[in-house]
Amino acid sequence: xxxxxxxxxxxxxxxxxxxxxxxxxxxxxxxxxxxxxxxxxxxxxxxxxxxxxxxxxxxxxxxxxxxxxxxxxxxxxxxxxxxxxxxxxxxxxxxxxxxxxxxxxxxxxxx
Amino acid sequence: xxxxxxxxxxxxxxxxxxxxxxxxxxxxxxxxxxxxxxxxxxxxxxxxxxxxxxxxxxxxxxxxxxxxxxxxxxxxxxxxxxxxxxxxxxxxxxxxxxxxxxxxxxxxxxxxx
Numbered sequence: 291x292x293x294x295x296x297x298x299x300x301x302x303x304x305x306x307x308x309x310x311x312x313x314x315x316x317x318x319x320x321x322x323x324x325x326x327x328x329x330x331x332x333x334x335x336x337x338x339x340x341x342x343x344x345x346x347x348x349x350x351x352x353x354x355x356x357x358x359x360x361x362x363x364x365x366x367x368x369x370x371x372x373x374x375x376x377x378x379x380x381x382x383x384x385x386x387x388x389x390x391x392x393x394x395x396x397x398x399x400x401x
Numbered sequence: 402x403x404x405x406x407x408x409x410x411x412x413x414x415x416x417x418x419x420x421x422x423x424x425x426x427x428x429x430x431x432x433x434x435x436x437x438x439x440x441x442x443x444x445x446x447x448x449x450x451x452x453x454x455x456x457x458x459x460x461x462x463x464x465x466x467x468x469x470x471x472x473x474x475x476x477x478x479x480x481x482x483x484x485x486x487x488x489x490x491x492x493x494x495x496x497x498x499x500x501x502x503x504x505x506x507x508x509x510x511x512x513x514x
């Protein structure tokens with residue numbers, strides 16, 4: 291089955307700086323990689339996703355890169371703002387069988 | 402467009418009891434997935450339903466069972482509750498089979514005493 295490791299577990303940055311969160315997966319058949327943002331007491335919110343036939347995807351200040359050979363993918367947030375503070379989860383799925391989440395990264399953006 | 406809703410919001414049960422949690426999928430979505438999220442951890446996949454059929458199951462025992470109705474709403478049933486079942490239970494819906502463009506509900510907080 292799939293295992294997803296996420297690093298770092300906590301990340302603190304100054305407002306305006308960039309933040310990078312990295313995940314690795316074990317199942318080479320994985321083909322879909324979403325990222326979720328979860329604020330305290332709220333539901334996970336899909337912020338960006340990437341499929342295995344694409345190496346990079348960008349949406350305003352957020353980007354995701356995928357390296358299939360190395361089996362890792364990363365979330366990049368530029369020009370961070372205090373409202374970006376939350377727990378971020380990566381996930382990986384192979385077809386319809388299973389979806390595995392990383393343990394999460396608590397991002398704190400200091401004003 | 403209506404988002405994913407879940408009921409109840411909170412629930413307290415005693416060990417050994419049974420519980421039913423409910424989820425209404427987002428309008429236009431025919432797939433519902435259920436997750437268990439323990440405090441401080443990522444969601445763990447329980448199972449998924451696509452057009453009323455189970456479409457994948459995670460590493461959970463048979464006392465976790467589910468159902469999807471013709472209107473694509475869904476139930477999660479847990480029998481013989483254990484203390485470790487205390488968690489936030491999330492459902493998520495997506496517009497097709499699998500996990501693409503999956504949107505979560507607010508969750509049901511289950512406490513087992």
